[in-house]
Amino acid sequence: MIIARAPYLDAGLAGILLSNAFSFTETAQWIIKVFSGVELLMSSVERIKEYIEVPLEFSKSNDSATSPVDWPQTGEIEFKNLSLRYSPHSSKALDNVSFKVRTGTKVGIVGRTGAGKSSIIAAIYRLSDWESGTIIIDNKDIKCVSLECLRNSISCIPQNPTLFDGTIRSNLDPYNQYSDKQVFDALAKVGLIERNEVLCLVTNQQQSSSFSPNKFNDLNSVVRSGGSNLSQGQRQLLCLARSMLGSRKIMLIDEATASIDYISDAKIQKTIRETMENTTILTIAHRLRSVIDYNKILVMDMGRVKEYDHPYNLISDKNTIFHHLCEQSGDFEKLFDLAKASFDREKQTTY
């Protein structure tokens, strides 16, 4: 602790020198200030030391973990008897969970609060380790894939997406990998700009202010730290656009709660349906409307998978949890019609 002691000594010396120039009270005040500065410095040093000693998350990867190129190709996900608990004495957040998601399938994960929905996404992203079972993505046990590769290969749109102090462009394309056209296309796909404006915007970047007063028309528009100058819906849409630029095969979405405006929510769902046909999507749904026309609904309850089927099959059966959740939503008739329409559409494309 030499680093910590030296300033104390300096402060003592400074006290003696100061006492020659100032009154006792003034000197005492100076010394208190210097000492509290030193206390702060000491706790900062301690904290930096703690951070340095925290093992790097990427080094937690299994030694034989690899970073397969062009993985995953299909986006097929399989949970096999997965059990996860957050601490040794807590109950299981996921209890022997097994289910399979085929390529390009859209799955809505529903259930009451604390049912284990977020834990499914946490497990795929390996934010938490599990005690037994496996997750296979594209024929690979994800524990055999490096964390860096795993997280770079799967898009995740959390409720509060991370945005940085910078511009629209630096947030969408931090490594400058894409052309302006590609970035504008992504913004158009999520509905933040008009599709028919893309070409003009690409050729007239400097005159973009002549377009509608929309900050997304200008890739240099400022984004404040955490996206504080954007609405929650705009933040999620920007994050969705960022995911689209990466064109990954799997996307995990934690739908924003009621605080997101209905129009932004509808835009997100429409974009997902129209532009991500071949992407496997798992959405934690807080509104049943958002996922009622998905291919499957996974109903979680107390960490277990209770139901896993097409929404129409589940809503049609009075004995399912999903049927009750739809009834409780007060929107049963509409949900039923949407589920049926989706079921009929799927049947037509299958035959």
Ligand SMILES: Nc1ncnc2c1ncn2[C@@H]1O[C@H](COP(=O)(O)OP(=O)(O)OP(=O)(O)O)[C@@H](O)[C@H]1O
């Ligand atoms: N980081 C954590 N540390 C300890 N326990 C946790 C943690 N995250 C979740 N849990 C617990 O695990 C269980 C499942 O939580 P999870 O967040 O997966 O549920 P959820 O269905 O997503 O809930 P909600 O709809 O309220 O977000 C709950 O009992 C919860 O208290």
